[in-house]
Amino acid sequence: MKPLIELEHIFDAFRGFGRPLKEAREALTNLVVVGIAAKTAKEVTVEALYVSPTKISEPPHKINICVQTSAKVKVEEKILSISCSCSSGSSKARCCKHAMACLIYLERNDKSTLETVTCSDMEECLGGLPEKTMSELEDVPLAEFCHFGEPESLNRRPVLEEIPEELKEEFRKRLLEAHPESEAAIFFSGVRQKINSDSNPDERNGVGSNLIRSVIVQKALRNPSYILKMAQELGESLYNKCTAEEKNYYDKHVKFHEDQVLDAFSLTPDSENWFDLTYGRLTGNISYGFYKYYENMEKHSESDWNNKISGSFSPYGFADQAKKEVNLYDFAALKCYEKKNPGKKIEQAGVFISPLAPWLVCSADGVILEDGIVDRLWVVKNPVKGATHNAATICNVAPCMKENKLKKKHKFQGQVQLGMLLLSLPICDFTLYCHKADEVFVDTVEFNDKFCLKYVTNLTNAFFTKVLPWLALNVEI
Numbered sequence: 001m002k003p004l005i006e007l008e009h010i011f012d013a014f015r016g017f018g019r020p021l022k023e024a025r026e027a028l029t030n031l032v033v034v035g036i037a038a039k040t041a042k043e044v045t046v047e048a049l050y051v052s053p054t055k056i057s058e059p060p061h062k063i064n065i066c067v068q069t070s071a072k073v074k075v076e077e078k079i080l081s082i083s084c085s086c087s088s089g090s091s092k093a094r095c096c097k098h099a100m101a102c103l104i105y106l107e108r109n110d111k112s113t114l115e116t117v118t119c120s121d122m123e124e125c126l127g128g129l130p131e132k133t134m135s136e137l138e139d140v141p142l143a144e145f146c147h148f149g150e151p152e153s154l155n156r157r158p159v160l161e162e163i164p165e166e167l168k169e170e171f172r173k174r175l176l177e178a179h180p181e182s183e184a185a186i187f188f189s190g191v192r193q194k195i196n197s198d199s200n201p202d203e204r205n206g207v208g209s210n211l212i213r214s215v216i217v218q219k220a221l222r223n224p225s226y227i228l229k230m231a232q233e234l235g236e237s238l239y240n241k242c243t244a245e246e247k248n249y250y251d252k253h254v255k256f257h258e259d260q261v262l263d264a265f266s267l268t269p270d271s272e273n274w275f276d277l278t279y280g281r282l283t284g285n286i287s288y289g290f291y292k293y294y295e296n297m298e299k300h301s302e303s304d305w306n307n308k309i310s311g312s313f314s315p316y317g318f319a320d321q322a323k324k325e326v327n328l329y330d331f332a333a334l335k336c337y338e339k340k341n342p343g344k345k346i347e348q349a350g351v352f353i354s355p356l357a358p359w360l361v362c363s364a365d366g367v368i369l370e371d372g373i374v375d376r377l378w379v380v381k382n383p384v385k386g387a388t389h390n391a392a393t394i395c396n397v398a399p400c401m402k403e404n405k406l407k408k409k410h411k412f413q414g415q416v417q418l419g420m421l422l423l424s425l426p427i428c429d430f431t432l433y434c435h436k437a438d439e440v441f442v443d444t445v446e447f448n449d450k451f452c453l454k455y456v457t458n459l460t461n462a463f464f465t466k467v468l469p470w471l472a473l474n475v476e477i
Contacts, residue, residue, distance in 0.1 A: 004044065004067055004111040009078045010103050013095045019270065024100035032060065034105055035117030043080065044069055046106065047117060050084075050098040056139075061086045063102045079103075178214060210266065212347045216367050216374055217262050220424045224356055227421060227449060231456045232356040238464035249472040253280055256358035267350035269363075277351045279313065280471050282459050283361040286312050288414030291455055294462040309470045329382045330365060333433035336440050337378070345369045346378050354422050359463040360456070362422040368429060376444075377419050377428035381412065382435060391439035394432050406430050406443050413445075414455060420447045421456065 010021075030051050038045040048063040066080040082103075088096040095103070106114075176184060239250065267274050282290055293300060293308055300308070334346050346366040353361055366378040385397045395401040400412045407413060416428045425447070432441045 004106045008075050012075050013079055020097045020100045023097040024104055027097050027101040035115045037117055048102045061098050063099050213265050217265050223424045225421055227453050227456055228356050231460050234460050246468050246472040254358050256353045256355050258355050264351045278361055281359055281361045284415035284418045287418055288411035290462045291458045294458040305466050309467055329433055329435045333380045336438055343371055352422055362419040364419040377425045379416050380431040382433045386434040387436045390434050390437040391441040394434050394441050406445055416445050417452050421452050
């Protein structure tokens with residue numbers, strides 16, 4: 001079977017927004033027409049109709065997707081255009097669930113099975129569906145189905161006059177797990193116990209996982225590097241020189257409190273708050289570009305800086321950066337790494353923002369625990385060449401590697417060093433995953449305080465003198 005598009009094209013289209021992708025799988029059954037409307041030697045235009053299950057008597061949404069047919073085209077250039085007649089269909093920042101459902105259909109079916117549809121075919125369907133087919137269907141309340149009982153009102157349920165002892169014990173247990181280094185936890189346990197990280201990789205979002213994240217966050221907050229403290233002092237000095245508008249933006253959108261850190265660290269990339277927390281801050285993925293830009297400041301005009309910042313923080317561009325961090329193979333790489341390294345478990349990380357320097361963000365792939373003890377940072381990359389190379393040869397073709405080591409002057413080096421600095425971790429297992437062979441190559445990178453001092457100094461200066469003024473001027477508060 002040869003579909004019109006592959007799985008990687010779907011992941012490129014969803015722009016890092018998980019909700020349309022999740023809802024598209026459910027919406028797939030509501031596609032009533034999918035066919036080829038136009039075809040040339042280089043392009044194919046697909047049109048589809050989607051009937052909303054909640055508005056079955058209204059005209060269906062019309063979806064239009066233009067795809068390049070060349071086998072040599074880049075992944076990000078395969079889909080030329082996507083549009084839908086729904087209210088979200090004109091957005092350039094993301095793909096709606098109706099269009100995403102159509103993309104999934106095209107990936108699951110052989111292109112030879114797609115029939116040609118003419119404009120008159122589509123018009124007939126558009127006009128006929130709501131008037132004929134849909135008119136035969138009626139909305140029926142759930143209560144009228146024989147197997148559906150009358151729902152019980154919440155306020156009619158019996159209220160416990162006295163809380164059972166086992167329920168009290170469960171409350172106490174959960175409170176202690178949420179605050180493992182509190183005086184109460186130490187008193188009841190008698191010791192500072194190791195973290196139990198032997199949970200199944202598919203079940204890492206329960207109470208135990210929250211406990212692990214809490215320990216990681218507390219360790220980072222209580223043992224910050226002297227470099228981070230110097231960045232805080234430099235930031236306060238530069239903040240005092242800011243305009244009233246810049247200070248207003250900083251206070252509302254950048255300033256971060258300690259009680260917010262754990263919630264941010266528990267987020268996943270498809271969470272609604274992920275974009276809000278990372279937008280306007282220097283993440284590991286874009287930090288190296290700003291570091292080099294500031295290092296060569298004399299070569300860049302004010303116009304160059306504006307283009308650099310707007311390109312990094314435009315809604316489409318920034319969502320695209322987030323999309324690149326959420327890779328299809330990340331979880332497969334995690335399982336492969338853990339299999340290769342018995343005794344080590346990876347706790348997947350969210351967004352870490354230090355209140356000392358809240359303009360810097362670490363959104364690393366995970367933190368490694370060895371025998372239950374927080375040990376090191378984990379950053380994974382899934383190079384395109386991983387489709388044709390194994391762990392023994394991937395370093396020969398990966399642009400970020402030199403002599404089996406992560407290059408000193410590469411954006412991934414900046415990302416890794418910034419992550420270790422913010423999370424107060426001494427080393428990082430930088431991992432390359434070869435998905436075809438299901439193998440990983442691991443380079444253990446040590447924290448470089450000399451590099452980080454210069455790195456963070458440049459980033460702090462760049463943020464307060466260039467990025468913050470642009471944000472205050474261009475972003476609506």
